[in-house]
Amino acid sequence: MPLVDNAVYVKGIRTPDPINLDTTHELSQERKGFAWISLYRPTEDEVQVVATEFNLHHLAVEDTLTGHQRPKLERYGDTLFIVLRPARYIDSTEQVEFGEVHLFIGPDFAITIMHAESPKLAGVRERVENSPELLARGPRAVMYAVLDQVVDDYLPVVAGLETDIDEIEDQLFGSDPTVSRRIYELSREVIAFQRATQPLQVMLSELKNMLRREEGALELKREIRDVEDHVIRVVERVDGFRTLLQNALVTHSTLIAQRQNDETRTLSETSLRQGEEVKKISSWAAILFAPTLVGAIYGMNFDHMPELDWEWGYPFSLSLMVALGGGLYLVFKRKGWL
Template identity: 60%
Template sequence: MPLIDNAVYVTGHRIDDPKSLDETYELMDRLHGMAWIGLYRPDADEIHSIETEFGLHHLAVEDALTGHQRAKLERYGDTLFVVLRPARYLDAAEEVEFGEVHVFIGPGFVVTVRHAESPNLGAVRHRLEANPELLALGPEAVLYAIVDEVVDEYGPVVAGLQNDIDEIEKQLFGGDPDVSRRIYDLLGEVMEFQRAAHPLAGMLEALLRGAEKYQVDLEVQRGLRDVLDHVLAVVGQADAFRATLQNALTVHSTLTTQRQNDEMRRISEANLTLAEDTRKLSEASIQQGDEVKKISAWAAILFAPSLIAAIYGMNFDHMPELHWVWGYPAALAAMVVMAVVLYKVFKRNRWL
């Protein structure tokens, strides 16, 4: 149900719990009290009813209906419209979940419009009801308590992000290949956290500057200053987280490049070793081929005279040139000539 909690307060005490918005308006007028209307993702009819009753600006109402607004503070006459971006750290998922809450405050009324589970406005209401002196200070006191709750919830977020960054540093120097993805994801969360927290400092300073003009109680001003101090601390931590993660990306890039260079160097050394082995093998093959050529050449040179001698050594009676007077010298000469010719041919072809 969009209407979560609806009450009218007089001098800081809860007087009644109206069952409808019309009943709330009637009690406010009759008791001259302050109404605090808590809505969760309201529909257009409820928002427009409140818009008509309290004279809210239509642009602020449109923002409250659509949501997805940046953190901001806007004043429309005697009405303030505040957008806050609460956050909470989810331990199981190790990620930050961001919410959105809109606050309208004006003379005698506070309207809160929540678009997420965070912040716990019920707890804020209970704390204020337990402190009627603070609640009696009016709508500005309620706004202070809501902003204080949002900033307090930033504490676990800062602790969770710090723990994630510590883990990333271990992954970074441990050579985890998935660390770059985690750095990018965490950097996105930190930047979103900055967008939620950074505007709060300016918003609180603006409230304090206008405190005297709009007669904000001194105690509320002190509370706002205290919240501002906490906001500045959170903003400083968020900025440091972003710088650390950006440095981590640079270191990761450097380490990745170094590992790639080392790998290329090892590959180059391996290629050089392989090339040297191939060269030696080629030289051995060439040397072996030269030896084979030499052996083959000498075998051919010796084969030619052996062929002639074998032919003329056959014991046949009817052979040509067998009874020549110059047959023997001619055979020897043929052997020598053939050997010399083969020697010169092989020498010219560099086989010898």
Template identity: 60%
Template sequence: MMALIDNAVYVDGRRTPDPADLRTAQEAARERDGMAWLGLYRPSAEEIRALAAEFALHPLAVEDALKGHQRAKLERYGDTLFVVLRPARYRDDEERVEFGELHVFVGPDFVATIRHAEAPDLGRVRRRLEQAPHLLARGPEAVLYAILDEVVDQYAPVVAGLEQDIDEIEDQLFDGATSVSRRIYDLAREVIGFQRATQPLVAMLQALLRGSEKYRVDEELQRSLRDVLDHALRVADRTGAFRAILENALTVDATLAAQRQNDEMRRMTEAGLAQNEEVKRISAWAAILFAPTLVGTVYGMNFEQMPELSWAYGYPLALALMVGLGFALWGLFRRRRWL
């Protein structure tokens, strides 16, 4: 099944009859003195090579398009631009940024897009430009601007999703909950990935604007590109701030976790000390009660030959001995703070 989603030729910003196939697109554009705009979705290697042969694309750019998984970049091969973009969308249910990959070839009279993910919706970009023929009439650079604008606009929901999750993490840090280190770490990875996708856009747009005079880019398009650059700068700034916040949050979480651990150790120590004091008190009273019990036990033995059994003062002396030993032990334990 052919990956060619749309194949159109525009003259003065208006769509003309579609070419029969990819191989006749550029020929139709030249015959009509217009611009060909081809959109491919997950094409095969053979389809990319057919596109390269039709529009004489540079072998290095074709190699990158075949390999995929490229970083965001802008490269010029003669009069053809090769642009790699990393569109993104935020999956709130998974707290994950989902990245796509979009390759754009921009020549003097053609634009070819190779999309490897659902996002961005280039059909919406095409419809928007077809409704503004005065903008589409400015040529391939207008299509590139519209694609860049769509990709940068789609970063806004990602920024909002990341910001919401960071707010939740900040609340969790100080609500006495358990450590949120894992969530912070996972979100930091998403922010770093998003930063790698968005940060090169600033330099790419600045390079386009620097070359606008040399390549006679329409002045109105230059203003539009500056607007996209402003949005890209805001996204880059926010992403950098998110990364700093998460790094600080990870430090704070580690500090709070250490503090919670110290508090727990202190509570365990205090509980141990309290338990030790309780053991001391029990042992002291056991010793105090043991002394009179010992005396009573000795004199309770039923032996006929025992000293002092017939002594008149034996009974009161035994009682006095029991009480005296008890008070003596009580005093000793009080001095040692066992009681």
């Protein structure tokens, strides 16, 4: 159902609910309080009804209907238009899921439009209704409560990302082939988280400047400053995550290059050893071939061989075999093959 809640508050106390959206603004003016309307994924017609009832600026309404906006704070007359990107960490898939919340904060109304399940604004409403002194400050108290809830929900996301990065550091030195892909995917999530959180620093600073010029907003300004402090801590930690992931990617590349160099060195050493062995085998083969050649010639059994009847033929052939083998041995030894 698009309409989550529709209420009018007077001095921080919830009064009888309006019959429908068309009577909400009129009823809040009669009771001299403010209206708080919560919508969940409304249709264009439903948004236009609220826009007409509270005279919302057409550019802000267009952004609401389009969706997929970056976090921002815009002022249209006496109405603030705020876009927030809440996030939650999904343990089962180890991923960060982003939502979108639009706020219209006027002098006597607060309109919250959700485009995702997170955060649970019903819990925010219940919390502020239990603090009438906070809600008595008007629509700006609703703005603070929603901002505070969105920023608080960032903390589990930071913890989840930190756990993932710790696991990646363990994988880096475990030769896990999937670690590079995980680093890349986690880097994308961290960058998306930065885009959701970093603009809040500027937004909250602008809010403080607005409240500084308003009387009676001292306590609310302090609360906004507290939210800003939380945002700064979140942004600093997320910036650190991005640096860690960049270092992890560099380390991973270095380890891969080192392993490749080690493998190449091992292959080179193996090839060198094989080459040395081939040299030795070839050398001995050549040395043994020389006497074999001489013996083969004298063993051909031809009838007419001049050396057969020679008295020194046998000693000559043996001496020739030894001389050839010894000569080849000295040659290969000098070349370092043996």
